[in-house]
Amino acid sequence: xxxxxxxxxxxxxxxxxxxxxxxxxxxxxxxxxxxxxxxxxxxxxxxxxxxxxxxxxxxxxxxxxxxxxxxxxxxxxxxxxxxxxxxxxxxxxxxxxxxxxxxxxxxxxxxxxxxxxxxxxxxxxxxxxxxxxxxxxxxxxxxxxxxxxxxxxxxxxxxxxxxxxxxxxxxxxxxxxxxxxxxxxxxxxxxxxxxxxxxxxxxxxxxxxxxxxxxxxxxxxxxxxxxxxxxxxxxxxxxxxxxxxxxxxxxxxxxxxxxxxxxxxxxxxxxxxxxxxxxxxxxxxxxxxxxxxxxxxxxxxxxxxxxxxxxxxxxxxxxxxxxxxxxxxxxxxxxxxxxxxxxxxxxxxxxxx
Amino acid sequence: xxxxxxxxxxxxxxxxxxxxxxxxxxxxxxxxxxxxxxxxxxxxxxxxxxxxxxxxxxxxxxxxxxxxxxxxxxxxxxxxxxxxxxxxxxxxxxxxxxxxxxxxxxxxxxxxxxxxxxxxxxxxxxxxxxxxxxxxxxxxxxxxxxxxxxxxxxxxxxxxxxxxxxxxxxxxxxxxxxxxxxxxxxxxxxxxxxxxxxxxxxxxxxxxxxxxxxxxxxxxxxxxxxxxxxxxxxxxxxxxxxxxxxxxxxxxxxxxxxxxxxxxxxxxxxxxxxxxxxxxxxxxxxxxxxxxxxxxxxxxxxxxxxxxxxxxxxxxxxxxxxxxxxxxxxxxxxxxxxxxxxxxxxxxxxxxx
Numbered sequence: 001x002x003x004x005x006x007x008x009x010x011x012x013x014x015x016x017x018x019x020x021x022x023x024x025x026x027x028x029x030x031x032x033x034x035x036x037x038x039x040x041x042x043x044x045x046x047x048x049x050x051x052x053x054x055x056x057x058x059x060x061x062x063x064x065x066x067x068x069x070x071x072x073x074x075x076x077x078x079x080x081x082x083x084x085x086x087x088x089x090x091x092x093x094x095x096x097x098x099x100x101x102x103x104x105x106x107x108x109x110x111x112x113x114x115x116x117x118x119x120x121x122x123x124x125x126x127x128x129x130x131x132x133x134x135x136x137x138x139x140x141x142x143x144x145x146x147x148x149x150x151x152x153x154x155x156x157x158x159x160x161x162x163x164x165x166x167x168x169x170x171x172x173x174x175x176x177x178x179x180x181x182x183x184x185x186x187x188x189x190x191x192x193x194x195x196x197x198x199x200x201x202x203x204x205x206x207x208x209x210x211x212x213x214x215x216x217x218x219x220x221x222x223x224x225x226x227x228x229x230x231x232x233x234x235x236x237x238x239x240x241x242x243x244x245x246x247x248x249x250x251x252x253x254x255x256x257x258x259x260x261x262x263x264x265x266x267x268x269x270x271x272x273x274x275x276x277x278x279x280x281x282x283x284x285x286x287x288x289x290x291x292x293x294x295x296x297x298x299x300x301x302x303x304x305x306x307x308x309x310x311x312x313x314x315x316x317x318x319x320x321x322x323x324x325x326x327x328x329x330x331x332x333x334x335x336x337x338x339x340x341x342x343x344x345x346x347x348x349x350x351x352x353x
Numbered sequence: 354x355x356x357x358x359x360x361x362x363x364x365x366x367x368x369x370x371x372x373x374x375x376x377x378x379x380x381x382x383x384x385x386x387x388x389x390x391x392x393x394x395x396x397x398x399x400x401x402x403x404x405x406x407x408x409x410x411x412x413x414x415x416x417x418x419x420x421x422x423x424x425x426x427x428x429x430x431x432x433x434x435x436x437x438x439x440x441x442x443x444x445x446x447x448x449x450x451x452x453x454x455x456x457x458x459x460x461x462x463x464x465x466x467x468x469x470x471x472x473x474x475x476x477x478x479x480x481x482x483x484x485x486x487x488x489x490x491x492x493x494x495x496x497x498x499x500x501x502x503x504x505x506x507x508x509x510x511x512x513x514x515x516x517x518x519x520x521x522x523x524x525x526x527x528x529x530x531x532x533x534x535x536x537x538x539x540x541x542x543x544x545x546x547x548x549x550x551x552x553x554x555x556x557x558x559x560x561x562x563x564x565x566x567x568x569x570x571x572x573x574x575x576x577x578x579x580x581x582x583x584x585x586x587x588x589x590x591x592x593x594x595x596x597x598x599x600x601x602x603x604x605x606x607x608x609x610x611x612x613x614x615x616x617x618x619x620x621x622x623x624x625x626x627x628x629x630x631x632x633x634x635x636x637x638x639x640x641x642x643x644x645x646x647x648x649x650x651x652x653x654x655x656x657x658x659x660x661x662x663x664x665x666x667x668x669x670x671x672x673x674x675x676x677x678x679x680x681x682x683x684x685x686x687x688x689x690x691x692x693x694x695x696x697x698x699x700x701x702x703x704x705x706x
Contacts, residue, residue: 028441029448030429030558035646035666037677076383076703084700088381093693095382102687103680205383206703293388311664313388324390327456327680334455340446347437350429350559 003157003233003249006256008279011046020045020336027339028347034335036309040287041332047260047285048170053333055260057169058326060105060319061250062089062096063160065113065243067180068141069222074183074215076206079138082179083116085318089177090121090128095316096175097128099323105173110163112156113138113242133159135242142187143221146229146238153237153245160249164257171260172250173326174268175319178243179205185270186296187219187239192232192277193303197223202266202295205315232277240274247271248278255282262329264322265292265314269300276304289325290314356510356586356602359609361632364399373398373689380692381700387688389662393640394685400613400638401523406686408613410522411679413458413672414603415442415449416513418466418596420533421494422575427536427568429559432491435532436469438671442530443474443481448669449528450481452676458526463516465509466491466595486512488595495540496574499582499591506590506598513602517610524613525603526679527621528672531596532558538623539649540572540592545585545630546656550576555619555648558668585630593627600624601631608635615682617675618645618667622653629657642678643667 020042025031032038044053064086070079088094089109092101100107107128111118115138123129135155139147148156164172178184182204190200201216222239229238236245248271254261255275263272263286276282283304290310291298301308309325342349373395378384385391397406417439423432441447442462445454453460460481464471468491476482488508492500501509517525531537535557543553554569575592582591589598601624607614608628616625616639629635636657643663644651654661662678695702 027448028438028446029669033558033646033667033669034448034673035668037665037667078701081701084698085381088693088698088700091693091698093381093691093698095380095387095688095692098687098691099684101691102684205386293386309665312390312662314386314390315388316382316386320387324681324684328677331452331455331677334451335448338446338451338454339448340441340444345437345441345444345446347441348431348434 003154005278006252008252008255008281010281011258011284013046016046017042019051023051023336026341027335028342028345037328037332037335040328041336043287044260044329044332045336047258049258052337054337055171055330055333058105058171058173059167059169060096060100060107060173060175060323062109062175062177062319063112063243063247064109064177065241066115066138067178067184067241068139068147069143069183069218070180071141072143072218074218075180075204077179079115079179082177083114083118085177086111086114086118090130092128094318095320096318096323099320103323103326105323105326110246112246131163133163133246139241142239143218143225145225147240148237150237153233156242156245157249160246161253164250164253171262172254173262173319173322174247174264175322176243176247176267176317178241181241181243181267182294183215183219184239184241184244185267187222188235188270188274189296189300190223191230191235191239192273195299199299200296232274236274244271248274251275251282252279255285258285261286262322262326263288264319265290265317266294266297266300267317269297273300273304290321356507358631359605361605361608361634363634364611364637366399369399370395372404376404376689379694380688381695381698390681390685390688393681394689396640397613397682397685398689400611402611405690407690408524408683408686411458411524411526412520412522413449413453413460413526413528413676415462415528415530415672416465416596416600417462417530418594419468419491420531420537420594421492421500422496422536422571423533424494425496425571427571428533428557430532432468432532435530436467436471438530439464439467439471443483445481447671448673449671449676452673456676456679458676458679463599465599484516486516486599492594495592496571496578498578500593501590503590506586509595509598510602513599514606517603517606524615525607526615526672526675527600527617528675529596529600529620529670531594534594534596534620535647536568536572537592537594537597538620540575541588541623541627542649542653543576544583544588544592545626548652552652553649585627589627597624601627604628604635605632608638611638614639615675615679616641617672618643618670619647619650619653620670622650626653626657643674
């Protein structure tokens with residue numbers, strides 16, 4: 001099967017950008033004094049195509065999957081933690097559950113390829129929702145061959161696009177869960193950006209130096225055995241995971257619909273990296289929530305010329321960093337929509353420089 | 354008159370700190386993976402003296418005052434902007450008005466010493482409230498002598514303590530407005546920390562390099578003419594402003610009551626610097642919202658060993674940075690209060706390092 005990937009148009013609009021900048025410059029504040037919040041307001045206005053952006057029904061989607069690589073000891077935690085955390089997300093006890101509740105973010109958890117079967121269930125209104133979109137019960141061990149087939153990868157991409165099509169609102173927050181998926185992100189960074197694994201490989205959930213060294217050696221095997229997988233979709237199938245591939249499909253669909261995409265940490269950034277290599281204009285729709293404490297994330301952000309909002313040493317994933325950064329987005333919209341201009345408020349302008 | 358300054362007790366409690374750390378370490382997340390949010394949770398638990406901190410009825414207070422120094426051209430904006438912005442705060446059109454509304458922060462604007470008389474008014478419930486606590490219509494020009502008398506300074510300190518005593522809730526967010534008050538903050542930093550004005554003086558609301566040089570020369574006159582004012586309260590009277598002195602009183606009272614104090618940028622940090630030189634344990638109750646784009650703020654933060662939450666290049670003041678950082682505080686409390694432990698959620702722990 002083939003994935004039907006949407007085309008992502010260039011939404012650059014110099015006239016709108018100037019109108020937004022003019023509006024910001026006439027608000028009752030010294031020029032540029034809201035710093036990064038002003039550039040965020042510009043971005044949101046341009047994504048939503050309006051001088052008065054408003055975010056509606058924001059959707060936090062946590063993509064979950066397991067990885068054959070986990071059996072090689074690349075993570076500090078066992079694979080069972082993936083399904084256990086899916087249950088924890090749904091029960092409301094995980095960090096992302098708490099933060100989504102705080103900010104009124106609808107929370108959807110997607111089984112993209114968890115090893116254990118997750119029992120289907122109905123969610124009460126306002127409660128976290130489970131979607132079963134399992135392609136297979138975990139990937140194959142990428143250190144021995146491709147993690148998934150091209151058909152499986154296409155299925156995951158289509159699943160991601162389809163589920164976003166069904167979501168309300170105009171903002172998608174990316175989250176993920178999958179023991180060993182920092183390995184996947186490191187592999188995709190190394191392969192797609194031509195960087196060494198020494199630069200791309202970090203502690204994940206808590207490896208020590210010897211553990212990182214073992215992990216790096218396993219990841220080198222994965223790069224070596226999948227040496228021909230250099231094109232973005234080939235690399236995604238050979239080195240990726242079902243949660244990452246489903247997320248790539250979701251990102252492409254969200255970008256096609258001009259939703260605001262709030263990217264979390266290292267793993268969700270890896271999905272955006274793949275999507276942006278397929279369709280560069282994806283990045284016009286992305287806001288990067290934070291700089292993770294995980295080694296490699298800063299390199300990945302630099303590859304996408306991304307300037308994240310927060311720098312709090314987070315390295316949890318789940319979408320927790322996206323949820324923590326979320327309130328800054330409605331703040332930026334509020335500045336554009338609700339602040340008075342110098343003229344309207346009768347405030348004197350600058351007299352000297 | 355003398356200010357009646359409360360004593361600020363040492364609230365360090367090793368047993369509580371350990372209990373909080375133990376609780377954080379057993380939440381369903383890799384050890385330490387919520388980074389700065391975890392240290393924030395520790396701080397909030399210790400301020401409020403509980404393993405289950407909850408923030409109640411947070412109060413944003415914007416302290417406003419005018420400065421004799423403004424007539425010397427140290428600001429890019431005229432003094433009239435102070436009262437005009439007070440009106441803008443109350444009308445709901447300023448950045449801090451918009452952000453306080455977004456986050457459900459009660460907003461109080463205090464005339465501590467604005468040059469123009471601000472008309473008293475009743476606020477509808479939920480609307481910004483005006484308090485008239487004017488000591489004098491602006492300070493004297495500090496480049497010619499003391500900005501205020503000792504009695505005026507004591508009056509401002511008492512006003513600040515008294516108004517906090519009447520506020521509900523357990524969290525105080527600091528904001529300020531006063532054309533020329535980055536000059537005041539630079540002077541207090543230079544005098545209390547023994548730093549040069551070259552290091553402490555920045556662009557404020559938007560001076561160019563020549564403007565900064567003129568400003569620095571005026572500030573040097575102020576330091577020279579007030580050379581004997583070295584003790585914290587003497588420096589505050591000689592070099593400070595009514596909004597800063599009122600804020601110092603407010604900070605001391607809030608600290609005495611073990612309220613959480615969320616500090617905004619350069620000027621509010623200057624008030625905390627003065628308060629902490631009077632009573633060092635004040636800093637145990639403070640959370641620093643952001644690192645300002647204003648030169649000098651980083652130096653001031655370093656003097657207080659403060660690690661701010663955000664670094665967004667903000668340099669507006671008003672409390673806007675405190676309002677933007679605010680949601681991180683309930684997030685940190687939510688982690689402690691609502692996240693499941695590994696045991697309760699049936700999630701496997703770390704297997705390897």
